[in-house]
Amino acid sequence: MGERLKHPNKHFICSFAECKATFSKLWKLEAHYCRHTGLKPFACGDCEKSFCTRYQLTRHHLRHSGDKPYLCSVSGCSDAFSTPGNLRNHVAHVHHQKESYYVCNHQGCGKEFHKKKQLKFHICEHTNELPFECDFEGCDDKFASSKALKRHWKMHEGYPCDEEYCNVKGKTWSEYQKHKKTSHRVTLPCDQCKKMFHNAWFLQKHKKSVHSGERRMFKCIREGCEKSYTTNFNLQNHILVFHEGKHDFACPFAGCGKAFAMEESLKRHFVVHKPQKTKLQKPKVKQHGVAMAFSSVSKWGHA
Structure with a gap:
């Protein structure tokens, strides 16, 4: 200094x-x-x-x-405060009924704020001057407040792997999660069969549905319908197709003509046309009708 x-x-x-x-x-x-x-x-x-x-x-x-040496001087008020700033805010809001008292004097603005710090940050929007600059090597980002800069610093600190003898540090939380899944992925075997799982929830669901002898059934609640399904997805598809007559997700391939009630069903159907495709483009449904709009139909080999 x-x-x-x-x-x-x-x-x-x-x-x-x-x-x-x-x-x-x-x-x-x-x-x-x-x-x-x-x-x-x-x-x-x-x-x-x-x-x-x-x-x-x-x-x-x-x-x-717990000391509150700053007493309110307004007649009939016995409130006390630990700081003069809190006392001023009390008098302004309670006794003077001021909603906002820090006004931006920039030409054509006039916005009001409860705190002086809020006004200070707002002025940066007019001046484009951000006083808090990141000093990390190669980073030129600037911020309106010290708190925003402090939050930004965490990005440079990274996320070190908590596994023993692993020195990998993810630059972002997503990068850290990807590292954990690829390098330290937990394998949970079922003790009653040879199946393996990477998630305790899926293992528990597997045991309950396959080995417990009790299989959860999803029953249709429509009056007079006795259909039931082993998955909620199949039940939803049943209701949309047979009770509501919906087929909003139409196949865009020429000459196909098939339509489905659920987007996931359409994605599964694409394998018929393009078996080699593993990553499918998300279709966009028009608000009124079943026509499908794709951002790039050419990827499927059709104009």
């Missing part, structure tokens, strides 16, 4: 390069330096929080002690 400079008009000026922030009080300048250094030297002895200035720490201690 550079040497503190004092302006002739008694304003305290930030000494970091390219930073033009100025303050009327020294403790505010010290608090500002935390944004550059990330250090919070004043730690609370009663919890894990730490602060940039002794003033902030002293104010925080009031929450632990």
Whole structure:
């Protein structure tokens, strides 16, 4: 941290390069330096929080002690508060009935905010100036608040694998999950047959439906219909086709003409036309009718 400079008009000026922030009080300048250094030297002895200035720490201690030295001066009100800021908010909202009192003075805007910090973040939208810049090598991202920057830092910290003797670190949560599934995938064998599962829920369902002798049945609730199915999917398909007459998912292949009540059924049907296709494009249904619109029909070999 550079040497503190004092302006002739008694304003305290930030000494970091390219930073033009100025303050009327020294403790505010010290608090500002935390944004550059990330250090919070004043730690609370009663919890894990730490602060940039002794003033902030002293104010925080009031929450632990329960002291509320700031009394409301409005006649007939006995409320008391631990900080002057909370007292001001109380008077403004309760006694003056002010909904918002920080107004954006940018030309043509006029938006109002409950907190000064909210207004400060909003102004960044007009000026396109984001004061909090990520200092990670190769990253130039900037943010309107220190909290947003702190959340962004977690992306660079990554997600280290928790498996023993594995030093892989995923850059993102998705990358970490993919690593776990491919490199440390759990295999759960059924103790009554040779089948293997990668998920405890599927193993439990398998045991219940195959080895317990009890098979769950999904019965149609339509009056007079006695149909029942072993899966909820088949029951849903039955209701849509036989009771509601729906065939909203039509096959787009020329000369086929088949239509289905459920999208999954259409996806399974595609194997008839393209057995080699393992990843199928998701069809889009028009709002009124059964015609299907595909973003790229040419992938199926049809114009």
